[in-house]
Amino acid sequence: MKNKSRIVFALILVFVVAAAYLAMFGLDLERYEISPLRNEVRLGLDLSGGVYVVLEAVTDETGPALDEKMAQARTIIEQRVDGLGVSEPNITIENRNRIRIELAGLNNPQEAIDLIGKTALLQFIEPDGTVVLTGQNVRDAKVTYDERNRVGVSLEFDREGADAFAEVTGRLLQEPLEANRVIRIVLDNTVISDPVVSAEIRDGRSFISGGFTIESASQLANLIRAGALPVEMREAEVSAIGPTLGLESLERSIFAAGIGLLLIFLFMVIFYRLPGFIANIALTVYILIVLGVMVQLNANLTLPGIAGLILSIGMAVDANVVIFERIKEEIRLGKTTRTAVDSGFKRAMTTIIDANFTTLIAGGVLFYFGTGPIRGFAVTLLIGLFTSLFTALVVTRLLLKIAVKMELSKSPKLYGVGEVK
Numbered sequence: 001m002k003n004k005s006r007i008v009f010a011l012i013l014v015f016v017v018a019a020a021y022l023a024m025f026g027l028d029l030e031r032y033e034i035s036p037l038r039n040e041v042r043l044g045l046d047l048s049g050g051v052y053v054v055l056e057a058v059t060d061e062t063g064p065a066l067d068e069k070m071a072q073a074r075t076i077i078e079q080r081v082d083g084l085g086v087s088e089p090n091i092t093i094e095n096r097n098r099i100r101i102e103l104a105g106l107n108n109p110q111e112a113i114d115l116i117g118k119t120a121l122l123q124f125i126e127p128d129g130t131v132v133l134t135g136q137n138v139r140d141a142k143v144t145y146d147e148r149n150r151v152g153v154s155l156e157f158d159r160e161g162a163d164a165f166a167e168v169t170g171r172l173l174q175e176p177l178e179a180n181r182v183i184r185i186v187l188d189n190t191v192i193s194d195p196v197v198s199a200e201i202r203d204g205r206s207f208i209s210g211g212f213t214i215e216s217a218s219q220l221a222n223l224i225r226a227g228a229l230p231v232e233m234r235e236a237e238v239s240a241i242g243p244t245l246g247l248e249s250l251e252r253s254i255f256a257a258g259i260g261l262l263l264i265f266l267f268m269v270i271f272y273r274l275p276g277f278i279a280n281i282a283l284t285v286y287i288l289i290v291l292g293v294m295v296q297l298n299a300n301l302t303l304p305g306i307a308g309l310i311l312s313i314g315m316a317v318d319a320n321v322v323i324f325e326r327i328k329e330e331i332r333l334g335k336t337t338r339t340a341v342d343s344g345f346k347r348a349m350t351t352i353i354d355a356n357f358t359t360l361i362a363g364g365v366l367f368y369f370g371t372g373p374i375r376g377f378a379v380t381l382l383i384g385l386f387t388s389l390f391t392a393l394v395v396t397r398l399l400l401k402i403a404v405k406m407e408l409s410k411s412p413k414l415y416g417v418g419e420v421k
Contacts, residue, residue, distance in 0.1 A: 043104070043250065043301055050104040054237035057097045061231075066096060069230040074099055076229055079222075098236060122224055124165070125184045132168045132183065137161025141224035143217045144207070152209040153221045162204025170200040187220070253306045260310065264317055272324045274414040278399045279320040286316050286384075286391040293383050302376035312384020315359065319392035323348040324415075331417045338404045340415075345397055352392065359385055 055077075057070065070093050077099060081089045090102040122135030137157050144154040157165055172181045178196055185193040185208055193208045212220070264283070268276030290309065294301060301309075327344030331337065363385060367378035 050102065051240050052100065052102045052237075053235065054094070055099045055101070055233040056236040058232040058234050059097075066231075070096065070099065072230045073233065077101060079225065099233070123186045124168075125186055126168055126172065127180050127182055133157065133161045133164045135224055137164070138224055141221040143214065143221050146207055146209060150209050151212045151214055151217050152207050153212070153217050153224070155206045155208065155224070157204040157206070159204075162202075165204065165206065166200060166202045169197045172197045173200055192220070253303065257306070257310055261313070264313075268317070268320070272321075272415070274403060275320075275324045275327065275396075275400065278396060278403060279317070279324070281399060282320070282391040282395040283313070283316060285395050286313070286387050289387045289391070290380075290384055293387070294380070297383075301380070304374065304377035305380040308377040308379070308381035309384055312381055312388055315356065315385065316388035316391060318355070319348075319352045319388060320396060322351050323392065323396065328415060328417050331412050331415055337412070337415065341397075341400050341404055345393070349393070352389070356385055356389055 057066065057073075059066065059069075061069070074091055074093055078089075078091055081091065081101065081103065089104070090100075092100050094100050122138065124132045124134070126132055137160055138155050139158045139161075140156040142154055144152065146152055168183070172183070175181045181197045182194050183197060184191050185195070195207075195209065208220070261283075265280045268279050270276070272279065290312075323344055326347040327340050330340035330343045330347075335343065360382070363378050363382045366374055367382065370378055
């Protein structure tokens with residue numbers, strides 16, 4: 001039994017060390033490499049650089065009516081952002097009347113603002129000012145070329161729009177003066193094209209020209225496809241973060257966290273001996289689990305999130321300290337190490353659960369009511385909280401029970417206990 005316990009303990013140690021190495025450095029087997037787990041964690045805007053914009057609804061509406069329009073606006077903005085080619089944008093509703101858009105890797109904030117903030121009200125207006133149809137009648141819009149090889153936007157109308165367009169083009173075609181055969185195409189009160197009707201259009205298709213480039217035509221087509229925002233929005237906050245600043249902050253945070261972890265590892269081994277060494281193994285498992293969970297949940301790691309992660313590491317260490325102090329008290333009373341370990345965990349259980357439950361309430365409140373970076377802090381804090389409970393009450397306990405069955409673990413000094421009654 002003694003030899004078996006040593007083998008199991010050694011295998012667990014080797015597995016944890018190997019997993020930690022893969023998580024930090026990965027492998028390079030001549031291009032058949034294993035991607036390090038740390039490279040799979042999504043970095044927030046403050047670390048990766050990019051743009052964030054906060055839009056606020058300009059309306060007196062409240063309650064469910066506002067909630068419905070904000071949800072529609074969020075969906076439309078998501079469709080517009082997709083046209084920018086930004087990978088995994090973060091778009092959330094804040095305080096019921098604001099929308100926060102975080103676009104990592106985008107260096108031009110004005111480009112984002114011009115696209116996502118437009119109302120995109122598209123109208124087709126005949127010479128006497130009557131609106132023939134709007135962007136709501138457009139089924140599809142895409143970049144294409146006309147017979148003169150000019151870049152423009154091709155539109156396809158729905159049935160109602162096709163009928164209306166056929167009627168107005170047929171009627172205007174009868175006008176003797178060319179000025180009376182113009183249909184103005186207006187986007188957000190700006191005339192973007194004023195083509196002259198030269199034929200009756202019955203197939204429900206139209207072409208917008210007007211000196212477009214590929215980029216401007218793509219942007220217009222994207223706006224039309226996404227549709228108009230259901231409520232007027234104003235820019236409440238705009239900021240651009242350079243990738244250099246973000247990377248520098250990340251490197252400093254990782255360096256500081258590494259020093260902190262090293263000091264914790266040394267303290268636990270010096271003060272608690274064998275249990276401290278086991279706690280370090282459990283803490284390594286804790287870090288691996290947290291990183292894995294964040295990757296699976298596609299959670300963004302931000303600077304406040306790193307702070308929450310470090311705080312939860314402290315809580316994980318604190319739980320182990322409470323357990324080990326209880327075990328030391330039991331050993332000083334003359335109990336065997338096996339009994340002391342069981343009693344120590346039972347006595348520490350209530351204290352650990354109470355402390356973590358209060359933190360759970362605080363983290364839940366921050367996540368529910370918080371916005372932006374505050375939510376990032378809350379997410380990592382809550383993930384770390386549940387993981388720390390698991391590693392302290394399951395992993396540490398399992399390893400200690402295995403250690404108890406090993407001959408060296410019978411000495412009280414290996415538990416940091418000097419004198420025994």
